[in-house]
Each structure stands twice: as structure tokens, then as C-alpha cells.
Amino acid sequence: MSTPAYTPLLRARDLVKEFKQPGRKAFRAVDGINFELAQRETLGIVGESGSGKSTTARIVARLIDPTSGSVEFHGEDVTRRSGAALRDFRGSVQVVFQDPYSSLNPRQTVEQIISAPLRYQGRKATGGYRKVVKEAMARVGLDPDHSDRYPAQFSGGQAQRIGIARALVVRPKLVICDEAVSALDVSVQAQVLDLLRDLQREHDLSYIFIAHDLAVVRQIAHTVAVISGGRVVEQGPRDAIFDDPQHEYTKTLLSAVPRINPAWDSVRTGLGREGT
Numbered sequence: 001m002s003t004p005a006y007t008p009l010l011r012a013r014d015l016v017k018e019f020k021q022p023g024r025k026a027f028r029a030v031d032g033i034n035f036e037l038a039q040r041e042t043l044g045i046v047g048e049s050g051s052g053k054s055t056t057a058r059i060v061a062r063l064i065d066p067t068s069g070s071v072e073f074h075g076e077d078v079t080r081r082s083g084a085a086l087r088d089f090r091g092s093v094q095v096v097f098q099d100p101y102s103s104l105n106p107r108q109t110v111e112q113i114i115s116a117p118l119r120y121q122g123r124k125a126t127g128g129y130r131k132v133v134k135e136a137m138a139r140v141g142l143d144p145d146h147s148d149r150y151p152a153q154f155s156g157g158q159a160q161r162i163g164i165a166r167a168l169v170v171r172p173k174l175v176i177c178d179e180a181v182s183a184l185d186v187s188v189q190a191q192v193l194d195l196l197r198d199l200q201r202e203h204d205l206s207y208i209f210i211a212h213d214l215a216v217v218r219q220i221a222h223t224v225a226v227i228s229g230g231r232v233v234e235q236g237p238r239d240a241i242f243d244d245p246q247h248e249y250t251k252t253l254l255s256a257v258p259r260i261n262p263a264w265d266s267v268r269t270g271l272g273r274e275g276t
């Protein structure tokens with residue numbers, strides 16, 4: 001994979017984010033983060049609360065600007081893009097957030113919510129937005145006849161499927177899942193993870209999958225970056241990180257995870273890279 005011509009889908013270089021604090025020294029939430037993500041792969045980002053995971057994700061999605069460093073997408077620096085070029089990038093990178101209810105406008109119908117990125121992108125849809133929305137709903141396991149309903153009329157798992165449909169409707173290359181299944185019951189979590197894996201294969205998607213729950217990351221990630229204090233302390237292939245962690249911080253994180261039956265785990269998840 002790593003021939004000289006290899007260009008990852010995404011490369012974060014020396015990302016730094018400082019937040020100003022009135023009357024105090026700026027707080028460095030992200031302190032020189034580097035990682036790469038290949039097409040059709042999932043990078044799990046793990047670390048304790050406050051370690052800088054969400055800030056990193058928000059920089060990558062261009063929701064906030066880094067203090068320094070850069071984000072390259074298909075080998076191009078997108079960090080300082082604006083106007084139409086930024087809008088293009090935003091069509092390629094979508095985010096699914098933790099709490100589906102707070103990330104979906106309660107006063108909008110599902111149709112309005114799912115079609116919003118298409119409108120933002122100014123994209124025309126063959127057969128109209130309604131048709132595209134209904135197709136997207138069916139694909140994520142929602143009843144297309146419910147497109148006029150409001151988020152509060154759905155369960156947590158269904159609401160998260162609305163968020164996933166909204167992310168996919170513009171055909172992104174990268175989806176950032178920021179604690180996207182953390183608020184769901186374990187059985188619903190498993191169903192949503194299955195859906196994400198299927199969508200990855202169908203649409204050649206890459207994911208950045210952020211979670212404090214390492215057991216969940218183990219089920220979906222191909223590579224893992226462990227973050228502590230705004231820095232990547234260890235990164236590598238999933239099995240290396242989980243089976244042979246090198247850094248004390250990773251060992252501590254792992255020791256806090258309840259053990260799962262490995263046989264059950266691999267049956268349920270169909271682990272492995274694409275095609276393995």
C-alpha cells in the first residue's frame with residue numbers, strides 16, 4: 001500500500017488548536033496531531049474525555065480552524081479553503097454527531113433534515129429531493145413513508161439513522177462519526193455499526209470513528225490513534241493496538257475495558273480490512 005505514489009484520502013499534519021482564555025494562557029486542546037486515513041478504511045480515535053478527539057474532528061471537518069498545521073484531502077491542503085472550494089470540501093466530508101436529538105432540528109421534518117446538505121450544496125436531485133430522501137431513508141432502514149415526521153417521533157437508533165442518511169445524501173468520501181453510537185443501547189449500537197460497515201463497502205467510504213468505548217472501536221476500526229493531552233501517543237493497525245499496546249496510556253485505557261468473548265466478537269463484527 002505504501003508505494004512512493006501513495007496518497008492517503010486524508011492526512012493531518014501537526015494540527016494544533018489553542019483556545020483563548022480570558023486573562024490566562026491559551027489552552028492547547030490539540031498539540032501536534034498527525035495521522036493518515038486511507039480510502040475505504042476506518043480510523044478509530046480513542047482517548048479519555050477532554051483528550052482532544054472532538055476538537056481534532058471539528059478541525060478535519062473544517063467546522064473550526066486550527067491554530068496551526070494542515071489537513072490534506074486527496075493530497076490537497078484544504079485548511080485555508082473558503083467560498084465555493086470550501087463548500088465542495090464540505091460535500092465530501094460529513095459528520096454524524098453523538099446525540100441525534102440535539103443534532104437534528106426538532107422543528108424540521110425528516111425530509112427537510114435529510115435534504116439540507118443537498119440544498120447547501122446547491123445540488124439538483126434526479127426526481128426531486130423527496131425521491132432522494134425516501135431512497136436514503138429506505139437504505140438506512142427507515143420507513144420512507146415517515147418522511148413528514150419530526151425527530152421526536154423516532155427512537156434513538158432511528159434518529160441516528162436519520163443523521164446517517166443526512167450525511168450520505170451528498171455522497172461524501174469521508175464520514176466522521178463523533179461518538180455516533182455512544183448514546184445507543186448495545187443491541188441498537190450493533191445494528192448501527194452493521195449499517196455503517198455495509199455503507200462503507202457500498203460507497204467506498206472512509207470513516208473517522210471517535211469513541212470513548214474501546215470495545216466499539218475494536219469492532220469497526222482498521223487503524224487506531226490513541227490520543228492523550230492533545231497528542232497521538234500511539235497509532236497503528238487495530239490488532240496491534242489492542243493485542244500488543246506499547247504505550248502505558250494505551251495499556252491503561254485497555255485495562256479499563258470489560259473483556260468481551262472474542263469468539264462472539266469476531267462472529268458479530270466480521271472483522272478485517274475490506275476483502276479479508
Ligand SMILES: Nc1ncnc2c1ncn2[C@@H]1O[C@H](COP(=O)(O)OP(=O)(O)OP(=O)(O)O)[C@@H](O)[C@H]1O
Pocket residue numbers: 019027029047048049050051052053054055056212
Ligand atoms: N470552544 C472551546 N473553548 C475552550 N475550550 C475548549 C473548547 N472546545 C473544547 N475545549 C477544551 O478542549 C479540550 C478537548 O476537548 P474535546 O472536546 O476535543 O475532547 P474530547 O476528547 O472529544 O472529549 P469528550 O469525549 O469529553 O468530548 C477539553 O479540555 C475542552 O474543555
